[in-house]
Amino acid sequence: xxxxxxxxxxxxxxxxxxxxxxxxxxxxxxxxxxxxxxxxxxxxxxxxxxxxxxxxxxxxxxxxxxx
Numbered sequence: 898x899x900x901x902x903x904x905x906x907x908x909x910x911x912x913x914x915x916x917x918x919x920x921x922x923x924x925x926x927x928x929x930x931x932x933x934x935x936x937x938x939x940x941x942x943x944x945x946x947x948x949x950x951x952x953x954x955x956x957x958x959x960x961x962x963x964x
Contacts, residue, residue, distance in 0.1 A: 909935040920958025922950055 911933040918941055919928045929943040941958075943950075950956060 909937050911935045911940070914939070916962055918958055920956050922948055922954070922956045 914931050914934045916931050918931050925948050927948040929941045932940040
């Protein structure tokens with residue numbers, strides 16, 4: 898009997914959270930807005946910030962209302 902590996906990864910539930918955010922990545926500051934949050938992260942729209950951040954990269958930031 899052959900059992901195929903299950904590559905399904907359970908992802909935490911995302912919750913809408915539209916608030917301004919600002920932070921720093923490397924030596925560049927950015928302003929954007931949080932689109933949604935989960936137990937493992939946040940999706941942030943950077944708009945015209947001119948900053949590109951790879952998925953899974955840690956950044957220092959402050960989000961209003963999240964502490």
